[in-house]
Amino acid sequence: MPSYSAPVDEVLFLLSDVLHWDRHSNLPGFGEADLATVEIVLREAAKLCEQAFQPINLTGDREGCRRNPDGSVTTPAGFKEAYRAYAQGGWVGLSADSAWGGQGLPYTVASIVNEFAAAANMSLTMYPGLTQSAIAAVNAHASQELKQLYLPKMVAGEWSGTMNLTEPQCGTDLGLITTQAIEDGRGAYRLHGTKIFISAGEHDLCENIVHLVLARIEGAPPGTKGLSLFLVPKFEARPDGSLGERNTLSCGSIEHKMGIHGNATCVMNYDGARGWLVGEANRGLAAMFVMMNEARLGVASQGLAQSEVAYQNAARYARERLQGRALGRRGANGRADPIIVHPDVRRMLLSIRAFNEAARALLAYASLQADVARVSADPAEKLHAEDRLGLLTPVLKGVLTDRGFDNAVLAQQVFGGHGYVAEHGMEQFVRDARITMIYEGANGVQALDLVGRKVPRDGGRAIRSFLDEIDASLSDAPEQELEPIRLAVKESLEHIRQASFWLLENGLANPDNAAAGSYDYMHLLGGVALGYMWLRIAKAALLRKSAGVEAPELDAKLRLAKFYCGRMLPETGLRLARIRCGAQDLMSIPAEVF
């Protein structure tokens, strides 16, 4: 049976020694969230995830969700109880505004808790995860009246949230949305249409579901400029917080899919369902993007989460499974050695781990930017944080999910044939991780967002500032032990600068050139960013050691930093070479020959 132990100590090291949590105490909300408080919160979260979420992950996958003849959906055994414990513990509203009953903690803390929860049980975590994103969108754009009616219940986890974008004929291209909204003359709209792939669209975990639906008001312009966002509840909210009328929306079916079987992926039918505008008419995409940006970071953390739980189980298996002898000890009789003696098994494990620790650091780093962007009173600081967050969001979404999936596959490989059968849970991690590369914008779309929008925006201000920060960190790490790490990061920094320059030069003349290199650029920037994190982690580990702390974990961090920089970071050179190939080789083959 698989197991999971939340990496609380590692997170605390990251927050304190690498990200210097205490330097943020001047930010609103951070004063009450000193490291001691955060530690208490994380240890509580770890307990809940390990004891309530994880034990029903494998069984939830096996059982899946069931749509009943009346259109209701039954989640797997135990999900209801675990969800209740989560909601009642205040975890849904962990970083929500205290005005709506939230805990008001930094988003960074919620993001870390989300990693723990997704590692323990991704399907279950998606239900409150979507609620959190819906809360953010409603809070940012809805009228005060809607907020008062819906936010307290959502923050308390009594009602859940969803996002409804996709239709059969449109996924990425939201301009093709046809769901219609017709004014009812009483301040609301009637929605008509079908949405597909709606995660948590119907379930039995709580009494009400608040759907945020992109639709087109009668007479609106075509394309994305005619989209509006609506709040469409399963049951209308009465002012006293009780449930009103059942809305005319229903779950038509649930998808049979590769993984996340414990989460109901629904076809949602809106048959004149009553909905209220969130934000301005025809500005729905902007409102939805609040939800999507937060959700993208959440998906990045799911990728990391699957990588982490897969790693933990593979490492344990490698320490325990006796098979073969260490090289050079062939022919020795007696029992076999644990397979962790084999260099190739270690290669697999360390490749995962060298990613996980840096990815967790980068996600926390970006989450901190999200906090600063949200609460800072200093306009310059706020702008800087927004730049950084905007730049890193597609990178985190794309890279952490691509690598998270690859790592789940690697961890499964450590188990040999035992990884292919269901009982060890490894194949579930692979199947669950796979969706993270697709939803909330497929990773190719993230790459286009990065290269087409985030990098060129404002004359490249965000990317230049981030690369300069990395550059500065090189001079800030003079220690001799850091030399190989510093050199490797420096070389990769040169690669991303050259790639950026190449895209600038060649993408303007022909946008296909930028698009052709976008995917490699995303991974190149991700590789550099993770190398930067390793430099900071290694520096922090050295500092602790020089303060007299001796721990094998600190030595391991230094070795992992070198491992990453020696074996993984050099990939940036290959990415640069591919980017320089441009679009010609891609575009010159006629479509009909494919």
Added chain:
Amino acid sequence: MPSYSAPVDEVLFLLSDVLHWDRHSNLPGFGEADLATVEIVLREAAKLCEQAFQPINLTGDREGCRRNPDGSVTTPAGFKEAYRAYAQGGWVGLSADSAWGGQGLPYTVASIVNEFAAAANMSLTMYPGLTQSAIAAVNAHASQELKQLYLPKMVAGEWSGTMNLTEPQCGTDLGLITTQAIEDGRGAYRLHGTKIFISAGEHDLCENIVHLVLARIEGAPPGTKGLSLFLVPKFEARPDGSLGERNTLSCGSIEHKMGIHGNATCVMNYDGARGWLVGEANRGLAAMFVMMNEARLGVASQGLAQSEVAYQNAARYARERLQGRALGRRGANGRADPIIVHPDVRRMLLSIRAFNEAARALLAYASLQADVARVSADPAEKLHAEDRLGLLTPVLKGVLTDRGFDNAVLAQQVFGGHGYVAEHGMEQFVRDARITMIYEGANGVQALDLVGRKVPRDGGRAIRSFLDEIDASLSDAPEQELEPIRLAVKESLEHIRQASFWLLENGLANPDNAAAGSYDYMHLLGGVALGYMWLRIAKAALLRKSAGVEAPELDAKLRLAKFYCGRMLPETGLRLARIRCGAQDLMSIPAEVF
């Protein structure tokens, strides 16, 4: 619904123009298999695979295999009929000796047919595929009496075969096998033990199943030197070909696993089951290796097969799915463009295709070596072919399955969310492809076989000769159009030479250094070999064009060759850099810190 069209024309081009099939007509068996005959065979095979195998692939996955209370196993609907058509068409014994009723065609032809069949329905193809490997082992090592009793039925597909190696405590490390064989004093043995992960261990496709079982004769030495191979039939064969006594073996359960649901993966219990020795006592591993080597090429072809069928479906989807506009045409009204206009979609598709065509060439090239090794009367030619085949078998198994899986994932990505749901079949290709990286020796074990045995054997004779052949092909391709391909292959050839030298220099002192680089070395050699194939394919395409043949497919081959050499082959430099990292960074972290 997924579809499949066997690439017959492409195969014929490979055989005629790239591999010069007619130059082999002097080999026994090749005279009757001229290209016109091969074409007829392949078109028949394509029809059967497309019309009988493919339509029950998705349904077979959904339905899976069922173990009944009496221990029998029911395969998915339609499998029995499709299997019967296959067996009655003579496909099981396509390359088997005509003395046993086989068609006596070259193994190369059978290998190509196996790719078609596995692309159409991998689970179903595994049943006769294992029979083919069992036939090879029995033919090579069993007594004349056993051959006469069993081979005609197996070759006819009336009885199927299996291989029984794995036990709960041993997978890779066969020395740990504990299944016991006790002489019964009447020329046979009684087997006691449990085998796991036995593909096609029990099923309803044919009346009898012939298990080849590795076990330890009472008093045999420990380790692999005490293993013997036994033929253990479900029903004993009577001399008249009818079924005798039911043997005391049974399927204890079938595994719940990630994919290949249509194939029954069984726990097999041998409770004093009667078996006959195949080959000499305590030489079972050598006999089993005949089966495993053939099976490894078969698994390589499964990897390619999943990549091919996934590609075909993704390419079709990309040509048909309307979503978004081509870059530079944003804001245009009217309907959307097919997604194949997007460079990043093309990047995904071409990455797959640039692999598939070269991988198919390399597999056919190696299969031809298998034929030469088997039938050549010239000892020097035979030895050369054995060297080449031995060297390439682990590379094909490791690289074609790793990349085959990656490509299935890429092809799934082209579908976005529609790739994650079951109905398009893309997620099945991913799940089915995943096992190919694991069974018949996990890919890490292939890499160790390559670096620890195949490369150093006979003073490196096989690798030197192969690299010299590639080198010679560079001078044999002076055409200006081939310049970028030639240069790229040349550079990668230098990488593999340097890597080989590094391993030689550093692996002797510390075998961990060789093991640490083994995986990258396998992929480095695979990358070079595929580049070599592209050089040959491109040269052949140019030659056809210069003969006045104009076809967009020929132009596409030239472009794909450049695509492979520009974007994919440069990976060899990264592999070399990793190999040079050696073992130190892997081995220096204590096991308990993992």
